[in-house]
Amino acid sequence: DIVMTQTPLSLSVAIGQSASISCKSSQSLKYSDGKTYLNWVFQSPGQSPKRLIYQVSKLDSGVPDRFSGTGSETDFTLKISRVEAEDLGVYYCCQGSYSPYTFGAGTKLELK
Amino acid sequence: QVQLKESGPGLVQPSQTLSLTCTVSGFSLTSYNVHWVRQPPGKGLEWMEKLTYNGDTSYNSALKSRLSISRDTSKNQVFLKMNSLQTDDTGTYYCTRDWEIWGQGVMVTVSS
Numbered sequence: 001d002i003v004m005t006q007t008p009l010s011l012s013v014a015i016g017q018s019a020s021i022s023c024k025s026s027q028s029l030k031y032s033d034g035k036t037y038l039n040w041v042f043q044s045p046g047q048s049p050k051r052l053i054y055q056v057s058k059l060d061s062g063v064p065d066r067f068s069g070t071g072s073e074t075d076f077t078l079k080i081s082r083v084e085a086e087d088l089g090v091y092y093c094c095q096g097s098y099s100p101y102t103f104g105a106g107t108k109l110e111l112k
Numbered sequence: 113q114v115q116l117k118e119s120g121p122g123l124v125q126p127s128q129t130l131s132l133t134c135t136v137s138g139f140s141l142t143s144y145n146v147h148w149v150r151q152p153p154g155k156g157l158e159w160m161e162k163l164t165y166n167g168d169t170s171y172n173s174a175l176k177s178r179l180s181i182s183r184d185t186s187k188n189q190v191f192l193k194m195n196s197l198q199t200d201d202t203g204t205y206y207c208t209r210d211w212e213i214w215g216q217g218v219m220v221t222v223s224s
Contacts, residue, residue, distance in 0.1 A: 039211050048216055060212065090156075096211060099162065099170040100170065101162070104156075106156045
């Protein structure tokens with residue numbers, strides 16, 4: 001199974017600051033169709049998860065452009081510029097390239 | 113409007129079988145994949161199983177021997193069955209359409 005390693009597991013930021021989360025996979029996530037199925041999923045307290053980014057860098061509808069995703073093969077990054085209060089919660093990377101699909105452990109974004 | 117809604121028993125006894133239903137609306141099960149994902153209390157997300165638009169299935173390696181997924185396209189429903197439940201199967205169970213759209217989740221407690 002592909003292991004997804006997220007760092008850091010916890011991140012304290014002040015409102016208006018930027019935040020960056022790393023996700024590394026134990027093998028390349030580039031699929032045979034040439035696409036890389038790496039998602040970023042966000043979960044605020046008590047809520048269902050919500051996908052923010054798919055295929056490494058494509059923003060889901062309604063996701064503010066303060067969010068961006070970069071990376072390739074095994075190294076991926078989620079960046080949030082100008083963190084807002086509504087961004088506080090847990091972020092997971094999730095690979096959908098190869099079954100069995102796997103999630104990272106999650107990064108908790110907290111207020112400094 | 114695309115929606116998924118999980119339903120099932122809130123309490124299951126140890127060693128028994130869990131049966132959950134994901135009822136979808138706003139899209140066809142023959143056009144999209146549906147996954148089940150679970151989350152133990154206070155912990156991260158764990159992918160469980162997938163049913164593709166054309167009826168193929170795939171499973172979490174560690175849970176494979178206990179899981180099954182099926183559907184009734186006429187009722188727009190996807191079913192999860194997991195046998196030999198233990199207390200560490202307690203958690204919230206979500207269905208999701210390709211990580212993009214998530215249900216509200218259903219809490220399952222395994223206890224005698």
